[in-house]
Amino acid sequence: MSARKTAEIRFAQHAPNAFFAVVGGEIAPGGIPVSRLAERVGRTPFYVYDRQAIGARVASLRAALPRAMHLHYAIKANPMPAVVQHLAGLTDGLDVASAQEMAVALDAGVAPERVSFAGPGKSAAEIRRAVAAGITVTVESALQLEQAVQAGAALGVLPRVAVRVNPAFELKSSGMKMGGGPKPFGIDEARVPEVLDRVRESGVHLSGLHIFGGSQNLRADAIVDAQRKTYELGLSLLRQWGGPVDWLNLGGGLGVPYFPGEAELDLSPIAENLHRLSERAGADLGAPLVIELGRYLVAHAGLYVCRVLDRKESCGQVFLVTDGGLHHHLAASGNFGQVLRKNYPVAVANRIDAPADEVQTVVGPLCTPLDVLAERMPLAHAEPGDLVAVFQSGAYGLTASPTAFLSHPAPAEVLV
Numbered sequence: 001m002s003a004r005k006t007a008e009i010r011f012a013q014h015a016p017n018a019f020f021a022v023v024g025g026e027i028a029p030g031g032i033p034v035s036r037l038a039e040r041v042g043r044t045p046f047y048v049y050d051r052q053a054i055g056a057r058v059a060s061l062r063a064a065l066p067r068a069m070h071l072h073y074a075i076k077a078n079p080m081p082a083v084v085q086h087l088a089g090l091t092d093g094l095d096v097a098s099a100q101e102m103a104v105a106l107d108a109g110v111a112p113e114r115v116s117f118a119g120p121g122k123s124a125a126e127i128r129r130a131v132a133a134g135i136t137v138t139v140e141s142a143l144q145l146e147q148a149v150q151a152g153a154a155l156g157v158l159p160r161v162a163v164r165v166n167p168a169f170e171l172k173s174s175g176m177k178m179g180g181g182p183k184p185f186g187i188d189e190a191r192v193p194e195v196l197d198r199v200r201e202s203g204v205h206l207s208g209l210h211i212f213g214g215s216q217n218l219r220a221d222a223i224v225d226a227q228r229k230t231y232e233l234g235l236s237l238l239r240q241w242g243g244p245v246d247w248l249n250l251g252g253g254l255g256v257p258y259f260p261g262e263a264e265l266d267l268s269p270i271a272e273n274l275h276r277l278s279e280r281a282g283a284d285l286g287a288p289l290v291i292e293l294g295r296y297l298v299a300h301a302g303l304y305v306c307r308v309l310d311r312k313e314s315c316g317q318v319f320l321v322t323d324g325g326l327h328h329h330l331a332a333s334g335n336f337g338q339v340l341r342k343n344y345p346v347a348v349a350n351r352i353d354a355p356a357d358e359v360q361t362v363v364g365p366l367c368t369p370l371d372v373l374a375e376r377m378p379l380a381h382a383e384p385g386d387l388v389a390v391f392q393s394g395a396y397g398l399t400a401s402p403t404a405f406l407s408h409p410a411p412a413e414v415l416v
């Protein structure tokens with residue numbers, strides 16, 4: 001299969017995207033001009049994810065990472081079954097965060113030993129399903145460990161567990177902190193040895209340790225620093241444990257540029273550090289390191305496409321009113337964990353070659369001032385019927401949005 005030619009799409013204020021084709025002046029996910037794709041889908045709005053763009057990202061990451069290192073996909077970033085199936089073939093494992101995500105991972109044909117299940121609030125029933133499936137239960141409390149042990153006894157199955165550690169340090173400059181200080185995630189590092197004692201006593205299989213400090217970090221130095229500390233912490237805990245493990249999971253945290261002024265992460269210092277740590281892990285632990293990534297593998301490969309319904313002016317400002325909005329794409333509206341609203345990269349998708357020389361505001365159909373997809377952004381002149389695309393939308397889009405809010409139809413989703 002030959003790779004399709006892609007073009008670099010530039011924005012006035014955002015990092016460029018070079019993962020999509022352009023055909024006849026339109027952005028062309030999967031090589032299909034977006035207006036034609038809208039006809040194929042049959043309606044707007046829709047999310048479209050580009051297979052080749054996902055594959056290209058994984059390939060460049062693999063080329064940079066040590067060979068021995070395992071790459072996992074955290075499927076909560078984009079759990080569309082076709083996307084999970086595609087990534088299952090490109091990665092070494094899948095991380096799930098609910099029993100439903102577990103079902104999607106297993107349906108994708110992934111061997112249970114390559115699936116692990118994290119989450120601070122797993123029910124006893126979910127843990128039992130995970131033990132029955134033979135996947136690794138990442139225990140985040142002493143109770144979760146007991147529930148896995150009990151499920152194993154009831155089912156006559158040897159449970160596989162990993163222990164999630166809440167490190168005392170945190171990932172600096174991280175968009176979302178998930179370790180360091182009081183956290184609902186994992187077990188404080190000081191209490192991990194007693195939990196490991198209980199693992200030994202109960203005889204369950206220890207797959208490894210999972211230490212995830214945070215996500216959406218665009219500073220390579222902060223990621224390198226966190227990965228070093230994470231390795232040292234994991235090594236010290238595993239030396240106390242003494243027995244073999246299948247892996248040590250260093251978490252992820254690799255961010256993607258969403259907002260004006262942000263740039264793609266510089267992978268080279270991260271990769272260089274991981275080469276050193278990976279070699280050490282081989283010698284110190286006889287086990288591979290794992291990194292688990294969500295958005296870094298898929299965000300760039302997705303567009304949210306909606307249609308302009310109306311164009312109006314109010315007090316000198318141009319509004320493009322579209323059929324898409326925060327009910328489908330909460331993050332682009334600025335309401336998913338952002339302190340100050342900033343624009344995602346947005347373009348008029350069927351006029352991708354036209355100059356972005358008119359300041360326009362893109363809003364959705366909801367009766368709330370929060371329903372904004374782009375605020376006063378330079379875009380190509382657009383009219384009713386045109387298609388607007390929100391870039392960087394392959395992660396935390398549809399499934400991170402309140403689709404029932406105002407009872408408009410849900411968007412379609414396609415992988416091309």
Ligand SMILES: *Cc1c(COP(=O)(O)O)cnc(C)c1O
Nearest residue numbers: 074077118212215216293294295
């Ligand atoms: C959400 C999550 C991830 C993925 O985070 P991204 O920022 O999408 O890479 C990885 N691991 C765990 C434990 C998570 O909860």
